[in-house]
Amino acid sequence: MLTKCSNITRGTVFTCLVRFCKNSRCDKSINVTELEKTRFRKKPAGGGRYLNDSKHIYLFNAWDNVDWDDEQEKVAKEKVEQNSQITFSEDHLKSLEDDADKHWDAFYDIHQNRFFKDRHWLFTEFPELAPDNTSAPVRVYPDGENNTTQITEQTKSDTKRFIFEIGCGVGNTIFPILQYSRDPNLFIYGCDFSSKAIDIMQQSELYETSRCNVFVLDATLEKWNVPFEENSIDIIVLIFVLSAIDPAKMTTVINNMYKYLKPGGLVVFRDYGRYDLAQLRFKKGRCISDNFYARGDNTRVYFFTQEEITKLFQDAGFKEEQNLIDRRLQVNRGKMLKMYRVWIQGKYRKPL
Numbered sequence: 001m002l003t004k005c006s007n008i009t010r011g012t013v014f015t016c017l018v019r020f021c022k023n024s025r026c027d028k029s030i031n032v033t034e035l036e037k038t039r040f041r042k043k044p045a046g047g048g049r050y051l052n053d054s055k056h057i058y059l060f061n062a063w064d065n066v067d068w069d070d071e072q073e074k075v076a077k078e079k080v081e082q083n084s085q086i087t088f089s090e091d092h093l094k095s096l097e098d099d100a101d102k103h104w105d106a107f108y109d110i111h112q113n114r115f116f117k118d119r120h121w122l123f124t125e126f127p128e129l130a131p132d133n134t135s136a137p138v139r140v141y142p143d144g145e146n147n148t149t150q151i152t153e154q155t156k157s158d159t160k161r162f163i164f165e166i167g168c169g170v171g172n173t174i175f176p177i178l179q180y181s182r183d184p185n186l187f188i189y190g191c192d193f194s195s196k197a198i199d200i201m202q203q204s205e206l207y208e209t210s211r212c213n214v215f216v217l218d219a220t221l222e223k224w225n226v227p228f229e230e231n232s233i234d235i236i237v238l239i240f241v242l243s244a245i246d247p248a249k250m251t252t253v254i255n256n257m258y259k260y261l262k263p264g265g266l267v268v269f270r271d272y273g274r275y276d277l278a279q280l281r282f283k284k285g286r287c288i289s290d291n292f293y294a295r296g297d298n299t300r301v302y303f304f305t306q307e308e309i310t311k312l313f314q315d316a317g318f319k320e321e322q323n324l325i326d327r328r329l330q331v332n333r334g335k336m337l338k339m340y341r342v343w344i345q346g347k348y349r350k351p352l
Contacts, residue, residue, distance in 0.1 A: 072340075076275040083280075084287045088294070096294055097246060101218070105196040107297055108170065122173060123180065125345065126268040128235055129163065130181050164189040164233045164260070166219050166253070167241030171201045178211055189228060191217035220249040224256050233260050236267045243271045243302045247292060254316045261350045267318065272303045273325055273342035279303045304344050318348035 088096070123130050161183070165173055168190030177188060188211065192198050195216045201207060202214065213227060219241075236257050242250055257267060272278060274291065278301065286293050292302045306323050314320060328341040 073275070076280055079280045080275065080291070083282045083284050083293075084290065086285045087287045087289065093288060096288065096298060096300065099298070100300070101193050101195070105194050107299055108194050108196040108200060122176065122239075125270070126347075128266060128268065129177055129237070158185060161186050161234045162189065162228065162232060163187075163235045163237060164191075164228070165237040165239075166191055166217075166257070167238070167244070168192050168201065168214055169194075169197050171204060171206065171214075173237055173239060174201075174212055174214070175204070175206045178206065178208065186211070188212040189226070189233075190214040191219065191226070193218055219253050219256070220245055222252060222256075224260070226260065228260065230259050231262050234262055234265050236261055236265070238267060238269045238271075240271055242269070243304065244300055245302075246300075247289070247302055250312055251316070254312055254318075258316045258318065258350060263350055263352045265350045266321075267313070267346075267348040267350075269309070269313075269344075269346040269348065271309075271344055272301060273327075273344045274303045274305050275340075276303055276342040277340055303342075306344055309344055309346055313346070313348040317350070319351055320346065321349055322347040 163177065163186070165188070168174055169192055171190070174188050174190050177186075190201075190212065191214065193216070198214055198216050207214075215227065217224060217226065238257070242253065245253060261267065279291070279293070282293050286295070288294055288300065291304075292300065294300050306325055310320055310323055323344070323346045326341075326343040326345055328343070
């Protein structure tokens with residue numbers, strides 16, 4: 001079976017069909033059969049495609065778990081120091097906080113449901129989100145042909161299960177869960193700061209009131225007005241949401257999550273890590289405070305360290321089950337660009 005590989009010369013990408021790549025530009029033979037298996041993958045758990053030789057960087061458009069050397073870390077730190085030299089005035093900071101919901105409403109008014117992709121990869125990173133554990137897509141092939149991996153089916157019960165997503169947006173997490181899990185005992189709640197996002201989601205043909213309920217909520221408030229009781233939620237989903245909140249209010253959010261989660265319940269978390277490409281791209285004048293920025297549309301974003309996440313959750317009483325850093329190298333093979341992404345992923349459980 002022939003496999004593809006790409007070789008780079010003077011900015012041009014050449015593609016050859018060979019089992020092993022042997023040419024004057026490669027010092028050793030490369031068996032790309034295993035890498036080819038990842039070409040049409042859909043975010044396998046923990047990665048699976050590793051760049052062991054920099055000569056092969058343009059073979060694919062993404063590489064998993066890429067190590068940073070000391071020099072790269074130093075350069076990233078210097079960029080952050082530079083873009084943090086100028087911060088907003090107190091009046092501007094107050095406006096960013098007071099009008100935060102308006103900025104997100106404006107964002108969704110412009111982008112509707114077209115900006116974020118549905119997060120089908122969640123089921124490989126967080127299999128707990130498919131409570132019936134039947135099947136979920138792991139690899140997606142061209143022309144829409146799906147290949148699913150069967151997971152050992154657990155004993156089902158008639159017990160109701162509740163998932164609550166904070167910052168549900170327009171349904172990019174909730175709709176895939178509803179699509180792949182037909183468990184009649186599963187019910188999903190979702191909230192968002194933006195009333196516009198909730199309106200868009202509720203108007204979708206995928207929105208089923210018999211299986212989900214979404215509502216507007218400012219999760220930074222001390223007291224939540226939610227349609228469920230304390231100690232009632234099985235799983236709370238917090239995906240790229242905590243970073244949009246003022247760091248001074250993050251503790252309030254996590255304490256309330258602890259309150260509404262069942263004993264033994266789980267929080268699944270993923271968000272931006274320190275020195276992510278998005279942080280390094282900020283220009284001077286967009287910094288709010290250390291590692292906290294305002295984008296051009298005035299929505300905000302914070303970039304975490306693993307230690308910060310551990311402290312936030314453990315101080316609230318959670319037990320840490322996972323805290324990993326996902327360093328991804330994304331490649332634009334047309335423009336010969338290398339882009340380093342950094343995300344933090346975790347699982348935190350409320351003790352019994």
